Amino acid sequence: MAKFSFESQPRFRLLTEAQIRDLHAKALEVLETAGVKFESEEALKVLADNGALVDSASKTARIKPEMVMDAIKRAPERVELFDREGKGTVILGDSNVHFDPGSSAIKFMESDGVTVRKSEARDLVQISRVNDALGNIALQSTAVTLYDVPKLIGDSYRLYLLLKNSPKPIITGAFSVHGVANMRDMLAALRGSKEALREKPLAVFDICPSPPLKWTHISSQNIIDCARFGLPIETVSMPMPGAASPATLAGSVLVDVAETLSGLVLAQCVNPGTPFIYGGAPVHFDMRFGTTPLSAMEATMIAAAYAQMGKYYGLPTHTYAALSDSKTVDAQAGLETSMSGVVATLAGINVISGPGILDFVSCISLEKLVIDNEICGMALRLNRGMDLNEDTLALDLICRLGPGGNYMSEEHTFRWFKKEPYIPSPIIDRKDRNNWVEEGSRGSFARAQTRVQQILEEHQPPALDAAREGQLDRVVKDIMAERGIYELPFGPR
Amino acid sequence: MDKEQIFREMKNCVLEGEIELAGELAEKAVELGIHPLEAIEEGFTAGINEVGERFEEGDMFLPELVAAAEAMKAALAILEPLLLEQQAKRKIMGRVVIGTMLHDIHDIGKDMVASMLTAAGFEVHNLGVNVPTDTFVDKVRELKPHILGLSALLTTTMPEQEAVIKALEKEGLRQEVKVVVGGAPVNQGWADTIGADGFAENAIDAVKLARGLVG
Numbered sequence: 044m045a046k047f048s049f050e051s052q053p054r055f056r057l058l059t060e061a062q063i064r065d066l067h068a069k070a071l072e073v074l075e076t077a078g079v080k081f082e083s084e085e086a087l088k089v090l091a092d093n094g095a096l097v098d099s100a101s102k103t104a105r106i107k108p109e110m111v112m113d114a115i116k117r118a119p120e121r122v123e124l125f126d127r128e129g130k131g132t133v134i135l136g137d138s139n140v141h142f143d144p145g146s147s148a149i150k151f152m153e154s155d156g157v158t159v160r161k162s163e164a165r166d167l168v169q170i171s172r173v174n175d176a177l178g179n180i181a182l183q184s185t186a187v188t189l190y191d192v193p194k195l196i197g198d199s200y201r202l203y204l205l206l207k208n209s210p211k212p213i214i215t216g217a218f219s220v221h222g223v224a225n226m227r228d229m230l231a232a233l234r235g236s237k238e239a240l241r242e243k244p245l246a247v248f249d250i251c252p253s254p255p256l257k258w259t260h261i262s263s264q265n266i267i268d269c270a271r272f273g274l275p276i277e278t279v280s281m282p283m284p285g286a287a288s289p290a291t292l293a294g295s296v297l298v299d300v301a302e303t304l305s306g307l308v309l310a311q312c313v314n315p316g317t318p319f320i321y322g323g324a325p326v327h328f329d330m331r332f333g334t335t336p337l338s339a340m341e342a343t344m345i346a347a348a349y350a351q352m353g354k355y356y357g358l359p360t361h362t363y364a365a366l367s368d369s370k371t372v373d374a375q376a377g378l379e380t381s382m383s384g385v386v387a388t389l390a391g392i393n394v395i396s397g398p399g400i401l402d403f404v405s406c407i408s409l410e411k412l413v414i415d416n417e418i419c420g421m422a423l424r425l426n427r428g429m430d431l432n433e434d435t436l437a438l439d440l441i442c443r444l445g446p447g448g449n450y451m452s453e454e455h456t457f458r459w460f461k462k463e464p465y466i467p468s469p470i471i472d473r474k475d476r477n478n479w480v481e482e483g484s485r486g487s488f489a490r491a492q493t494r495v496q497q498i499l500e501e502h503q504p505p506a507l508d509a510a511r512e513g514q515l516d517r518v519v520k521d522i523m524a525e526r527g528i529y530e531l532p533f534g535p536r
Numbered sequence: 537m538d539k540e541q542i543f544r545e546m547k548n549c550v551l552e553g554e555i556e557l558a559g560e561l562a563e564k565a566v567e568l569g570i571h572p573l574e575a576i577e578e579g580f581t582a583g584i585n586e587v588g589e590r591f592e593e594g595d596m597f598l599p600e601l602v603a604a605a606e607a608m609k610a611a612l613a614i615l616e617p618l619l620l621e622q623q624a625k626r627k628i629m630g631r632v633v634i635g636t637m638l639h640d641i642h643d644i645g646k647d648m649v650a651s652m653l654t655a656a657g658f659e660v661h662n663l664g665v666n667v668p669t670d671t672f673v674d675k676v677r678e679l680k681p682h683i684l685g686l687s688a689l690l691t692t693t694m695p696e697q698e699a700v701i702k703a704l705e706k707e708g709l710r711q712e713v714k715v716v717v718g719g720a721p722v723n724q725g726w727a728d729t730i731g732a733d734g735f736a737e738n739a740i741d742a743v744k745l746a747r748g749l750v751g
Contacts, residue, residue, distance in 0.1 A: 149691050149721075194692065218692070253641055285599065286644050330597035333645060333738060334720075405721075 055389040057348045063355050066293075066300055070352075071108045073301035078105035079256045083263030086309055093312045104305075111304050114311035120357045122275050122318040124182070125243040127210035127233060127507065133181050135320060135359035138391035140426045142384075142419045143182035143214045144174055144412060145366050145400035146249075151187060152401065152408035154492055156372055159406055162187035164532040166407075167201055170399070171208035173409050173495060175504040179419035180398055184214040186407055195526045198222040202229055202246065203519050204533060207512070209504045214277070214396060216249035220261055223248065223268040225522050230274075232514040233507075241273035247320060247394075251279045252306060254287035255298050263309070270310040275318035277361050277394070278306040282345055283335065286328040292341060296348045299323060303349070307358075320394065321353035322361030324404075335403055336368040338379035340386070347390035359393045365418060366397030366404065372411045372488050376401060380411075381418050388422040410491035413498070417467050424465035435459070470494055539570060543579040546611070550583025553603025555610045562614040572615040576657075580611045584655045588740045598648065601739060605651035612654075628659050630750035633675050634685035635663030637696035642689035642719070645739070649685065649718065652739040653746055658683075672700045676713050682750050685742070686732075688719040697722075698730040714749045718742065 058066070078096075080103050081087050087104055091097040096105040121136030133141050151162040170186045185201040192200050198217045205213050206229065217223045226246070227237070234240040250265045252258050258266070269276045280302045282288040282295035289295060303321050310317045325346050327339030336342065346362035353360035365384030369375035380397065387395050398419060399412035440455050441448070450456050470490050472479060483489075507515070516535035523529065542565060549557040558580065565575040587604040590596040632653055636646050643665050650662045661679060663671065676684055684704075688694045697717050704710040716734040717727050727735035734749060736742035 188691070257641075259641070290599075330599055331594055333598055333648075 055347075055386075056351065057344060058351045063351060066297060066352060067355065069297055070300040070304055071111055073256075073297065074106040074111060074305060075108065076105065077256065077301075078103040079258070079302065079305040080104075081258045081263045081309070082260040083258070083267075085267060086258065086263040089267070089312050090309060093308075095308075106305060106308055110308050110312075114304070114308040115356045115358075117311045117315040117317075118307060118319045118356075118358055119316060120359075122244070122247070122320060122359050124212035124247070124275075125245055126212055127206060127245060128505075129234070129243055131243075132212055135393040137393075138426070139393055140388050140391065140395060140423060141181040141393065142365060142395050142398055142422075143180065143184045144170060144186045144407065145363060145397045145404055146184040146186045146214065146216070147188050148186060148400060148405055148407035149188045149190075150402070150406040152372075152406055152411075154410060154495060156408070156410060156488055156492075161190040162407070163191045164189045164200070164204060167204045168208055168533065169409060169499065170407065170412070171205050172502065172504055173412060173498050175209035175211060176498045176502040177413065177416040177419075179416050179423055180412075181211065182214055182394070183209050183211040184396065185216060186399065189532075191532055193526070193528050195219070196225075196522060196528055196531070199225040199229065199519075199522060200531060202226050203515070206230075206233060206515060207507055207533075210507075212244075213246040214249060214394065215246045216251075217265050218261065220264045220268075223265050223272070223274070227268075227272045227274060228518050228522075229515060232518045233511055237272070244273075244275050244318065247275045247277045249277050249279050249322065250306065251281065251324075252302050254281050254283055254302070256302055256305070258306070258309075266306055266309050267313050270313035270317040273314065273317065275320065276306070276310055277320040277322040278303050279361075279363075280323045280325075280349075282323070282325045283328045284326075284341070284345075285330060292345055292348070295325065295345050296352070299325065299345065299349045300352050303353075320359045320361050321349070321356070322394070323349055324363040324396075325349075334368075336379075337363050337404060338367050338383045340382065343383045343386045343390075346387060346392065350390045350392045354391065360391075361394035361396065362387055362392050363396050363404070364392070365395050365415060365422070366400035367411075368401070368403050370402050370406075372401070372408055372414065372491075376411060377414070377487075380415055381421075384415075384418050384422050385425065388426050391426075409495045410488055413468075413491050413494045414470055414487055417471050420465045420467060430463075468494065539568075539574075539578075542568070542570065543575075543582065546575065546579025547583040547586065550580050550604050550607045550611075551586060553600060553607050555603070555607050558607040558610040559614055562611040566614070566618065572618040576612070576615055580608055581655075581657070584608055584652075588652075588743065591740050602648060602651060605648075605655040608655035609651075629657040629747065630682035631659045631661070631679060632683045632685060632746065633661045633663065633672070633679055633681040634687070635667035635672060636665040636687045636689075637693040637700075638666060638668050639696075640688055640690050640693035641665045642687070645689070645719065646685075646687040648739040649687070649736070649742040652743050656743045656747070658746060669696060669699045669703050673703045673707055673709065676704060676709050677707070681713055683746055684713050684715045686715065686717045688717070688722060691721045694719070694721060694726065697726075697732070701731055716742070716745060716749070 090104040126132045151166040231237045231240045280299045282299045284295045288298040325342045326335035327341040350360040364387035367376040367379035398415035399407045686697045714733040717732045734745045736745045
């Protein structure tokens, strides 16, 4: 190592510029030679009309490089999300990092940390209300599937519950074709008009291709509808090394890039300028058990690499991280959530879906959510970096106080001691041992239980104003009538 | 070269997933006048059995299972036609129809089960993915399998497994076939609830289950 050089300065990037260019060139080749399957006549027609070579028998579109380059250029570099009240909250892009609870779990872990049961509407209400109190989780999500709600309205009803219980912007998704239009109507009712909604997006729509290189009818249609309605799209590719993509990380990234670009092309063909987030849910496919841990380091590495591609293309990025595949809120849950969360943060990924999640995204726990909020806080502190300037260096102060100096009552200390650190909630115990014993020698899960109880009892999320609540209710009642549904767990009556 | 040695080589080539070698050894057995049935059972099947055991012990992994099954198929491709010629039917363990439920496109696990069942001596009809309930029923009627295997990876498609069982009852076919279910969200509790005859966690268990049901 040379003296006085900057050669070995660390920085977290998995890919060099040459590798990024190589991946890009090869992704174009995959799209042009292998192509991508779209189980949708409409999608194939849009692509064909825009120059793709479509084979109707195999429903495959071979997409030319020019189409891809155009699509990349048309997509906006940043997506701003506005809360329910219309206030700008987060800007997705650059290296801004924001978290949302992982979705969608199918089981809810009760506060005893042991009982796991099918998730229901009341769980999503609690998740929304607890999440509203968590300062390090900027977004909310359709975190659970509602087993006590008819499937026909299941996706849209989740949005209704979130809108009523917290003003935070939303990561949502449809599991039907009609779900997108229904949800758009609900969001437009809140904004006052469809145009107002386009101007100030409140929700991002997750749309998942089927690995490798396939879009089902529903997902194709969701892209088309979201693009038409100007709703931000977040594609969620799921590389599965050795199962649905090459067993190598690099090969899995390549499939991911090709798949994501195909979704981008469709969206931009339908509506140039559609807000688009390069998202994903990479996994490690465990060849011992056939299971798919998302929190494996290998999975997060795939995300970090594809995020570099997203950034190369000037797109906001997303992944699933800050979560665990453990079945219980234990040390494995803590370490997997932290490791994946921190790596994803270092990778500068703009939306990180994960807090609260256990067991291959099948289970969610409120206690884990509040613990994970601390992980998010620490990760965000890391992302904030180190403030280095004349004031923070405090050269004059150091020289004045000299050897043995005591900084405790200095004005400088008073100015900085609260601003510099992330100050965790009592979930993170930093008291001295005597204090800790006096308070009952409790572990983090017990402290989380207390915190969840406290939030549910004391925290009051801002309520939706009566006028807009009425409009939202009206839209939902129309949807219910259309679907022949007469009663839902939390109204509207 | 004596028979025992060849059988050892056959077993090893299955363990190693050596597809071409499996074909070669099968042909060699024929040249040497070894009865095809003996070659299958003493040689290749011994390999498949060991693969199953070692997978359960955490000693072998999924891709090795798949490779072993492919090697077995290569050997069977040469030896089974000979059995037919000699009218020495290989003890076909049973006939299986297998598929993934309607609206479900997951097939990795199901295909592994199909492979392992074939390697274990079952005649397997793999209907693919996104299979409508009626198709399952029609195939049961047409092929008269001993076992119907239903795979679901989505909680939203699991109910189709129940629908198939009910449809079989309605058509008076339920007693003619053993219905087994599988897939990540599926468990014994669900199998019991819907009146299935069995549930298997993975491809190895599926073979054990199938053997138990036809035996």
